Amino acid sequence: MTQKRNIVVKIGSALLANQDLLTPRYGFLQRLLEDIAVLRSQGFNVILCSSGSVALGLRIIGETPDSAGVSDKQAAAACGMPLLLNAYKQVGHEFGFEIAQVLLTLGDFEDHRRFLNTRNTVHRLLESGIVPIVNENDTITTEEIRVGDNDRLAAKVSQMVGASDLIILTGVDGLYDRNPDDPEAQFVPEVEDVNQYMDATKGKSTLGTGGMETKLQAANMAQEAGVTTWIAQGEIDRPLSTVLNGERRATKVIPNPNPLSGWDSWIANRLQMAGSIVVSEQTADALGQDDRPISRSDILSMDGDFTRGDVLHVYDSKGIERARGLSDFTSEELRVLIHNPDTAAEQLLGYKTRGEIIRSNNLVMLENRHLLWDAPEAVVG
Numbered sequence: 001m002t003q004k005r006n007i008v009v010k011i012g013s014a015l016l017a018n019q020d021l022l023t024p025r026y027g028f029l030q031r032l033l034e035d036i037a038v039l040r041s042q043g044f045n046v047i048l049c050s051s052g053s054v055a056l057g058l059r060i061i062g063e064t065p066d067s068a069g070v071s072d073k074q075a076a077a078a079c080g081m082p083l084l085l086n087a088y089k090q091v092g093h094e095f096g097f098e099i100a101q102v103l104l105t106l107g108d109f110e111d112h113r114r115f116l117n118t119r120n121t122v123h124r125l126l127e128s129g130i131v132p133i134v135n136e137n138d139t140i141t142t143e144e145i146r147v148g149d150n151d152r153l154a155a156k157v158s159q160m161v162g163a164s165d166l167i168i169l170t171g172v173d174g175l176y177d178r179n180p181d182d183p184e185a186q187f188v189p190e191v192e193d194v195n196q197y198m199d200a201t202k203g204k205s206t207l208g209t210g211g212m213e214t215k216l217q218a219a220n221m222a223q224e225a226g227v228t229t230w231i232a233q234g235e236i237d238r239p240l241s242t243v244l245n246g247e248r249r250a251t252k253v254i255p256n257p258n259p260l261s262g263w264d265s266w267i268a269n270r271l272q273m274a275g276s277i278v279v280s281e282q283t284a285d286a287l288g289q290d291d292r293p294i295s296r297s298d299i300l301s302m303d304g305d306f307t308r309g310d311v312l313h314v315y316d317s318k319g320i321e322r323a324r325g326l327s328d329f330t331s332e333e334l335r336v337l338i339h340n341p342d343t344a345a346e347q348l349l350g351y352k353t354r355g356e357i358i359r360s361n362n363l364v365m366l367e368n369r370h371l372l373w374d375a376p377e378a379v380v381g
Contacts, residue, residue, distance in 0.1 A: 004045045006126070006163040007240070008227075009036075010154035010218075014171050015234040016052035016084070022059040024052075024087040028234065032169075033088070035238045036131065037095035045126045046240075047161060048133045049154035050088070056080035077138035088133060098130045103137040109156050109271055112309070119160045126161075152271055155218035159225040159265050166222045167243055168215050169234030174251030175212060176200065191253045194220045195371065219253035220371045221269040226259030228252065256369060267311055268324050268364040275304025275331055276313040276376055277357070284316035287323055288365040293356040294325065296337040296345070303376045306331045312358065319375040323365050325358035 015028050036046045054073050057080025058064060063072045085101055092099050102122060108114045125132045134157055136150065151168060158166045176185040178200045188197065194216040201212035212231075219229035230243045232250035242248045260268060279287075283298040300317060307330050314323040329337065329349075334357065336348050345355035366372065 004043050004126075005165075006045045006047065006161045007039065007244075008047045008049060008154050008158040008161065008163045008166045009240060010049040010150055010166070010168045011051060011234065012150075012170050013051040013055045015169060016050065017055035022055055024056060024083060026087065026091065029087055029091045030094075031237055032234075032239055033091045033095055035240045037097065038238070038241060039244075040097065040129075040131075045161075046131055047122065047126075047157060047163070048088075048131060049150050049157055050084065050133050050135055051150045052084045053077045053080035053135060054138055056083045074139050081135075081139075085133065092131065100125050100130045100132050102132050102134045104134060104153070105137050105140070106271055109153075110274070110311070112266060115160065115266060122157070122161055149214040149218075151214040151218035152221060155221040155225075155227075155229075156269065156271065158222050158227045159262075159269060162262075163222075163227050165244065166218070166227050166229045167240055168218065168229065168231045169239055170215070170231060171233070171235070172212075173233040173249050174231045175216070187249065188251055189249070191216075191219070191251060194223075194253065198371070216253075217371060223253055223255045224260055224269065224369055225262075225265045226255045228255050260364070264364045267326060267362065268366065268370060270311055270313075270324065270373075273304065273313055273373060273376070274310035275302065275306035275327070276315060277302045277334075278315045278317060278319075278375070279322075281316050281318070284314070284322045287314070287363065291360040293360045294358040294363065295356055296334070297341065299334075299338055299357065302331070302334060302338065304331060308333075313373055313375075314358070314363075315375045321366060321372040321375065323363055325364065326362035327358060328353075328356060328362075 016025060018025055039046055054076045057076030057078065058068055060079040061072060061075050063076065068076060088099050104118060108118050122132050136153055154166055154168065172180055175188040175191065175197060177188055177197065178185045191197065198213065198216060201216055215231055222229045230250045230252055232243045236242065243250045278300045279294065279298045280300060286292055294314065306327060308327060310327050311324050312327050313321055314325060315321050333349055337345060340348055345353050
C-alpha cells in the first residue's frame with residue numbers, strides 16, 4: 001500500500017443525525033468532508049467509522065430511540081444505511097472523492113483470516129483513492145454477536161490499517177475527570193493510563209450506543225497498537241485538522257512507546273470474550289518465561305463455549321487477568337482433557353497432539369498495559 005499516513009475517524013450518531021427530526025445533518029457533513037479533502041491533498045489516507053444508520057432509519061419505521069427494540073433497530077439500520085451513504089456520497093462528490101461502504105460483524109474482527117481479508121479490502125480501497133466508510137452490519141447482528149459500539153470498532157480498524165491516529169469526534173471537547181456537568185470537573189488534556197479515568201466515564205448519549213467509557217476502552221486498544229487517540233468536539237469548522245495541528249483543545253491518549261506486534265495486538269485486543277481459563281498462581285507467575293506454554297495440568301477451571309483458534313482470557317486463582325492466548329482446542333475437547341488428567345491426550349481425542357492448550361508463541365502477557373476484564377464464574381462442566 002502507498003506510504004501515506006493513515007487516519008481513522010469515528011463519528012457519533014448525535015453528530016450525523018438531528019436528534020429531533022432524525023434526518024442527516026448536512027452542515028456537519030459539509031464541514032467534515034471538506035476537511036477530509038484537505039487532509040487527502042496533504043497526503044493522508046482517511047478511513048471513516050460512521051454511526052448514524054439506526055438513528056436515520058428510526059423515523060422511516062415509525063420508532064424513536066426510546067421505543068425501539070432490537071428488531072426495530074435492525075430494521076432501522078436497513079432503512080437508514082442508504083440515507084447515510086447517499087448523504088456521504090453527495091457531499092463527497094462536491095470535494096472530488098468517492099466513498100465505499102464496508103459492513104463488518106464481530107466475526108470479521110475476532111477470526112484472524114477474516115480480519116486479514118477485511119484489511120486487504122480496505123487497503124485496496126485506499127490504493128484507489130477511495131474513502132472507506134466502515135460500520136457494523138446492524139441489520140443482522142444481535143446482542144450476543146455484535147461489536148456493540150463504533151468506538152472500539154474504530155480502534156480495531158486503526159490496528160488493522162496501521163493508523164498513526166484515531167480521532168473520535170463527539171459532543172464534548174474531550175475527557176473530564178468527572179461528569180462534565182459538574183462545575184468542578186477538570187479537563188484532561190493528556191492520558192497515559194486510561195485506568196485512572198474509567199470511574200468518571202459512565203453514561204451515554206441518547207442516540208449512540210457508547211459513552212466516554214467505550215471511548216477510553218477504544219483508546220486503550222489503540223495505544224497498545226501504537227496509535228495516538230484524540231477525543232474531541234465535532235461541532236467545529238475543520239474538525240480533524242484543528243486536532244492534528246494542535247489548534248484547539250482535545251484529549252490526547254498517548255500510544256505505548258513499545259507497541260505490540262500486529263499478531264500480538266490482534267490476540268490481546270478483544271471485543272468479546274470467547275472463553276476463559278483459570279490457572280494457579282505459580283503457573284501465572286511463570287507465564288511469559290522460557291517459552292512456557294499452558295498445559296491442561298495448569299488449568300484449575302474454565303468457562304465458555306469456544307472453538308479452536310478462539311482467544312482465551314487467562315486468569316490466576318485470585319481472579320486477576322494475566323494473559324490472553326489462542327486456544328489449540330475446542331471447549332468440548334478441553335473439558336475432556338481436564339476431566340481425564342491421567343489419560344493421554346491422543347487417546348482421548350483420537351488424533352496426534354502435544355496437548356498444549358495455548359502455545360507460548362500464541363500467548364500475550366497483559367503486564368498492566370491493557371484494561372483487564374472481570375473474570376466470569378469459571379467452572380469445569
